[in-house]
Amino acid sequence: MIQATFSNKIVVLEEGSVTIPKGYKAGGIHCGVKKKKLDLGFIVSEVPATAAGVYTTNIFQAAPLIVTQESIAKENKIQAILVNSGNANACTGEQGLLDAFEMQKSFAAELGIKDHLVAVTSTGVIGELLPMEKINTGIKQILQPEYEIEANFKQAILTTDLCTKQMAVQIKIDGKTVSIGGAAKGSGMIHPNMATMLGFVTTDANIAHEDLLFALKDVTNKTFNMITVDGDTSTNDMVLVMANGLAENEMLTKDHPDWNLFVDGLKIVCESLAKKIARDGEGATKLIEVQVNGADNLEAARAVGKSIISSNLVKTAIFGTDANWGRIVTAIGYSGVAVEPYALEVAIGPYPVFANGLPIPFDEAEVKEYLELDTIKIIVDLHQGESTVTAYGCDLTYDYIKINASYRT
Amino acid sequence: MIQATFSNKIVVLEEGSVTIPKGYKAGGIHCGVKKKKLDLGFIVSEVPATAAGVYTTNIFQAAPLIVTQESIAKENKIQAILVNSGNANACTGEQGLLDAFEMQKSFAAELGIKDHLVAVTSTGVIGELLPMEKINTGIKQILQPEYEIEANFKQAILTTDLCTKQMAVQIKIDGKTVSIGGAAKGSGMIHPNMATMLGFVTTDANIAHEDLLFALKDVTNKTFNMITVDGDTSTNDMVLVMANGLAENEMLTKDHPDWNLFVDGLKIVCESLAKKIARDGEGATKLIEVQVNGADNLEAARAVGKSIISSNLVKTAIFGTDANWGRIVTAIGYSGVAVEPYALEVAIGPYPVFANGLPIPFDEAEVKEYLELDTIKIIVDLHQGESTVTAYGCDLTYDYIKINASYRT
Numbered sequence: 017m018i019q020a021t022f023s024n025k026i027v028v029l030e031e032g033s034v035t036i037p038k039g040y041k042a043g044g045i046h047c048g049v050k051k052k053k054l055d056l057g058f059i060v061s062e063v064p065a066t067a068a069g070v071y072t073t074n075i076f077q078a079a080p081l082i083v084t085q086e087s088i089a090k091e092n093k094i095q096a097i098l099v100n101s102g103n104a105n106a107c108t109g110e111q112g113l114l115d116a117f118e119m120q121k122s123f124a125a126e127l128g129i130k131d132h133l134v135a136v137t138s139t140g141v142i143g144e145l146l147p148m149e150k151i152n153t154g155i156k157q158i159l160q161p162e163y164e165i166e167a168n169f170k171q172a173i174l175t176t177d178l179c180t181k182q183m184a185v186q187i188k189i190d191g192k193t194v195s196i197g198g199a200a201k202g203s204g205m206i207h208p209n210m211a212t213m214l215g216f217v218t219t220d221a222n223i224a225h226e227d228l229l230f231a232l233k234d235v236t237n238k239t240f241n242m243i244t245v246d247g248d249t250s251t252n253d254m255v256l257v258m259a260n261g262l263a264e265n266e267m268l269t270k271d272h273p274d275w276n277l278f279v280d281g282l283k284i285v286c287e288s289l290a291k292k293i294a295r296d297g298e299g300a301t302k303l304i305e306v307q308v309n310g311a312d313n314l315e316a317a318r319a320v321g322k323s324i325i326s327s328n329l330v331k332t333a334i335f336g337t338d339a340n341w342g343r344i345v346t347a348i349g350y351s352g353v354a355v356e357p358y359a360l361e362v363a364i365g366p367y368p369v370f371a372n373g374l375p376i377p378f379d380e381a382e383v384k385e386y387l388e389l390d391t392i393k394i395i396v397d398l399h400q401g402e403s404t405v406t407a408y409g410c411d412l413t414y415d416y417i418k419i420n421a422s423y424r425t
Numbered sequence: 426m427i428q429a430t431f432s433n434k435i436v437v438l439e440e441g442s443v444t445i446p447k448g449y450k451a452g453g454i455h456c457g458v459k460k461k462k463l464d465l466g467f468i469v470s471e472v473p474a475t476a477a478g479v480y481t482t483n484i485f486q487a488a489p490l491i492v493t494q495e496s497i498a499k500e501n502k503i504q505a506i507l508v509n510s511g512n513a514n515a516c517t518g519e520q521g522l523l524d525a526f527e528m529q530k531s532f533a534a535e536l537g538i539k540d541h542l543v544a545v546t547s548t549g550v551i552g553e554l555l556p557m558e559k560i561n562t563g564i565k566q567i568l569q570p571e572y573e574i575e576a577n578f579k580q581a582i583l584t585t586d587l588c589t590k591q592m593a594v595q596i597k598i599d600g601k602t603v604s605i606g607g608a609a610k611g612s613g614m615i616h617p618n619m620a621t622m623l624g625f626v627t628t629d630a631n632i633a634h635e636d637l638l639f640a641l642k643d644v645t646n647k648t649f650n651m652i653t654v655d656g657d658t659s660t661n662d663m664v665l666v667m668a669n670g671l672a673e674n675e676m677l678t679k680d681h682p683d684w685n686l687f688v689d690g691l692k693i694v695c696e697s698l699a700k701k702i703a704r705d706g707e708g709a710t711k712l713i714e715v716q717v718n719g720a721d722n723l724e725a726a727r728a729v730g731k732s733i734i735s736s737n738l739v740k741t742a743i744f745g746t747d748a749n750w751g752r753i754v755t756a757i758g759y760s761g762v763a764v765e766p767y768a769l770e771v772a773i774g775p776y777p778v779f780a781n782g783l784p785i786p787f788d789e790a791e792v793k794e795y796l797e798l799d800t801i802k803i804i805v806d807l808h809q810g811e812s813t814v815t816a817y818g819c820d821l822t823y824d825y826i827k828i829n830a831s832y833r834t
Contacts, residue, residue: 076758076766107754109783142751143784251755328737328821329829336830342551345516346660349485357485374518375552412737417823420738421745 025187026281029197030288032184034059035166037195037220038262043164044172047154049102049140049147056154057172058123059097059216064133065260067094068229070236071253078106078252079116080136087120087132092225095133097216097256098123098155099173101201105138105146106251115146122155139175139201139214139252173201173214176419178296183288185281189265189274194221196278198285202293213293215240215255217285221278222261223268230270231279232257239286242318243294244325244409255286294408295390299415304334305406306394312401316353321407323351324394331412337387339380341369344394359399365392434596435690438606439697441593443468444575446604446629447671452573453581456563458511458549458556465563466581467532468506468625473542474669476503477638479645480662487515487661488525489545496529496541501634504542506625506665507532507564508582510610514547514555515660524555531564548584548610548623548661582610582623585828587705592697594690598674598683603630605687607694611702622702624649624664626694630687631670632677639679640688641666648695651727652703652817653734664695703817704800708824713743714815715803721810725762730816732760733803740821746796748789750778753803768808774801 035042044057067088071081088094098119105112116136124131138146157163170180184197200215217232236255268278295303306324311317324330327347333340344362348355362370365386367378386392444451453466476497480490497503507528514521525545533540547555566572579589593606609624626641645664677687704712715733720726733739736756742749753771757764771779774795776787795801 074755074758075764076754104751107751107779107782107784109781142755143779251758328825332826332829335826338831342513342516345485346483346551349483349660355484370516370552372518373516375516412826414823414826416737417741417744417821417826420741422747 025277026284027186028284029184029186031182032197033166033170033182033199034197034216034218036184036197037218037260039063039220039260040218041164042166042169043158044168045154045158045163048150049100054168054172055100055102056151056158057099057169058158059169059218059258060127061095061218061258061260062262063260064093064095065258066223066225066228067092067135067256067258068225068232069254069256070232072250074251076107076251078104078138079108079112080105080138081252081254082113083116083120084135084137084254087135090132093133094135094258095129096123096127097135097137097258099137099139099214100146100151101173101175102140103138103144103146104140104142104252107143108145111145115148118148119151119155122152126155126159135256137214137252137254139173142251170199173199175201175203176298177201177203181289181292181296183285185284187277187281189221189263189268189278192263192265194263194265194278195219196221196281196285198289200289200293203296203298213240213253215286215289217255217257217282219257219259220261220263221259221268222263222265223259223278227269228257228259231282235279235283235286238405239283239290242321242405242407243290244322244407291408294410297410298419299413299417300410301390301413302334302411303391304331304394304409304411305391306396306409307404307406308396308398309404310398310400311353311403314403314405317403317405319353320348320351320355320396320398321405323347324396325407325409328412331409334387334392335411335413337384339364339369339378339383339387341375345370348396355398356400361397361399363395434686435693436595437693438593438595440591441606442575442579442591442608443606443625443627445593445606446627446669448472448629448669449627450573451575451578452567453577454563454567454572457559458509463577463581464509464511465560465567466508466578467567468578468627468667469536470504470627470667470669471671472669473502473504474667475632475634475637476501476544476665476667477634477641478663478665479641481659483660485516485660487513487547488517488521489514489547490661490663491522492525492529493544493546493663496544499541502542503544503667504538505532505536506544506546506667508546508548508623509555509560510582510584511549512547512553512555513549513551513661516552517554520554524557527557528560528564531561535564535568544665546623546661546663548582551660579608582608584610584612585707586610586612590698590701590705592694594693596686596690598630598672598677598687601672601674603672603674603687604628605630605690605694607698609698609702612705612707622649622662624695624698626664626666626691628666628668629670629672630668630677631672631674632668632687636678637666637668640691644688644692644695647814648692648699651730651815652699653731700817703819706819707828708822708826709819710799710822711743711820712800713740713803713818713820714800715805715818716813716815717805717807718813719807719809720812723812723814726812726814728762729757729760729764729805729807730814732756733805734816734818737821740818743796743801744820744822746793748773748778748787748792748796750784754779757805764807765809770806770808772804
């Protein structure tokens with residue numbers, strides 16, 4: 017495990033995950049939804065945990081999202097999360113809802129807890145019914161000690177992802193060590209507002225429900241909702257946070273002196289997961305970070321950032337290591353924001369390429385070399401105000417086409 | 426020339442173009458902006474023609490668009506259009522404006538007409554100054570009889586297009602034959618609201634300026650603004666109509682009994698050009714037509730249509746002949762329209778695939794065979810109202826990546 021001190025107040029555990037906080041276990045199994053890979057995973061807390069979630073904005077919310085939202089609403093707590101990959105249980109009508117409830121009930125029975133304390137979620141192909149016999153068999157076995165391996169959990173939630181995504185931080189609150197850990201999956205259908213991604217965050221912080229939800233929404237808007245792989249917002253995405261209180265800090269609320277420290281810690285975890293999702297976008301060879309400065313307001317900054325990061329032409333140019341700043345300027349121009357053309361400045365990494373309405377001459381070979389790196393920054397300054405955001409995405413490649421021209425069949 | 430009667434009132438000339446109407450000539454030349462291909466084209470009317478234009482919504486409007494709009498505003502007339510390809514004269518600052526004015530002035534001098542009667546436009550690479558010496562040399566030669574070839578015009582306006590796009594219709598108004606002809610170019614950066622496309626329409630109709638503009642806007646919204654190749658709206662796009670009145674019909678206004686016939690004719694020309702642009706989208710192997718029925722209003726119908734036609738996942742699925750209706754439903758779900766999931770019906774060509782919130786079983790092999798055709802229809806019924814639109818686009822392929830990962834360099 018790589019350990020690095022992020023600041024004097026936050027310890028970053030790059031390879032930490034959802035079992036770093038006290039009182040959580042996680043694991044996964046192959047139950048047969050997929051041909052060979054792990055496809056059923058769980059997180060369980062020793063005690064019921066305060067819970068908060070954010071969910072896809074897609075009108076066609078998948079069955080498990082409906083079940084999980086209803087369940088959390090009952091007492092704002094969950095004690096366990098059960099995830100299957102390989103089948104999204106989306107567009108599956110009433111039977112899909114019954115199946116999601118059955119998943120929940122079966123796992124609750126194994127754990128000996130109330131049904132509504134189990135959150136369920138699914139990811140994979142849309143429109144096919146879950147193979148419930150396989151899933152039920154998996155649920156009956158999954159709590160056996162040989163499957164209680166945190167690495168199995170991270171594997172079991174993946175679809176076309178090439179790598180697992182995890183991160184943890186530790187902070188001190190009221191003299192107690194509080195940990196926040198997370199795991200996530202991407203990697204296609206990713207667009208701001210909860211695309212096909214799942215994020216799971218655990219913490220042992222003692223925190224009030226409404227404040228946890230507030231922090232999650234705030235952080236999600238700055239992290240998960242700023243990533244784009246292909247602009248498609250999926251039916252199944254959600255981020256869930258569990259906070260079981262075992263760190264025994266004084267109850268965290270917005271008035272607690274360490275509130276901002278907790279939110280910063282949560283943001284570091286979510287931002288890291290978001291960047292890992294973008295970098296592992298389907299077919300991606302590079303992470304693209306678009307920093308927008310000097311916008312009139314956050315909404316304008318986001319619109320400009322998303323317009324650039326979503327442009328197929330910008331994404332293919334970066335894949336081709338072509339410093340095609342004209343496509344960046346074009347994407348800014350159709351973002352819907354009233355940009356002042358002569359105030360705009362654009363840089364590709366350390367190289368300014370556009371100002372005063374005109375291109376700035378640059379050394380093509382030098383910028384091409386920069387574009388061969390695996391993380392590319394585009395910096396835009398609108399010179400209109402003080403708002404700033406960063407959007408994350410990836411290049412558009414032959415492999416994206418390959419993966420998506422043959423996914424379902 | 427293939428001639429077909431579209432209805433008993435409209436004669437369709439599939440291979441007709443801008444010189445079908447009386448009093449127009451067109452041509453093109455290689456002047457050296459591009460390495461080898463034709464790159465400078467013109468249309469000239471015998472007499473000044475009533476003019477109307479629609480222009481890109483991109484904030485970074487290219488210099489020639491500014492010059493052309495200003496010029497048309499002077500007396501709502503133009504007599505000539507000069508187009509170069511290979512260089513967009515966009516993001517070129519004050520020098521770009523001076524160059525666009527010089528192009529206009531030079532061609533006006535050759536024709537012996539007032540400067541503002543010449544519309545200028547450019548398409549190609551962004552951010553490089555026009556090679557004015559080459560362009561001026563071209564302008565001096567272009568009116569020589571050997572270059573006055575309508576086929577040259579259609580070639581000279583192309584960039585990455587693989588084929589020319591043209592269409593004409595003829596109608597009878599007041600006993601006179603009125604013709605409408607058009608030519609256009611695509612083929613990347615194409616998205617509703619005037620993407621990198623140029624459209625030129627000529628007619629010998631006698632028509633009032635404000636009515637011509639009204640008709641052009643109305644028709645553009647239903648045709649050119651309904652096509653998407655990659656969602657990028659360019660800096661240079663415009664559609665210009667010239668109406669020189671040589672058909673000698675009574676002045677057409679909205680009150681004329683044949684007003685609708687004229688608008689229908691204009692729509693057939695623009696729709697045909699728009700579909701040809703979509704079919705020739707960069708790297709495309711198929712035209713995709715998305716018909717949205719039963720929307721509450723036109724805006725909702727457009728939003729749903731554009732959401733589907735812009736989805737990289739839908740586009741790659743169709744390239745891969747994969748009947749992935751889940752991606753279509755997903756794109757409808759994030760369109761921003763309050764769709765009723767259980768009312769929605771989706772069909773791929775003649776095959777219903779989704780209704781009552783559930784997939785409809787279909788014969789995979791049969792639908793796969795349908796998806797191998799070169800025109801694919803997706804039909805969506807929201808069952809919420811009476812509004813209907815059709816959006817046009819193309820599949821997303823390896824060749825799109827190939828073309829765009831190396832366009833500028």
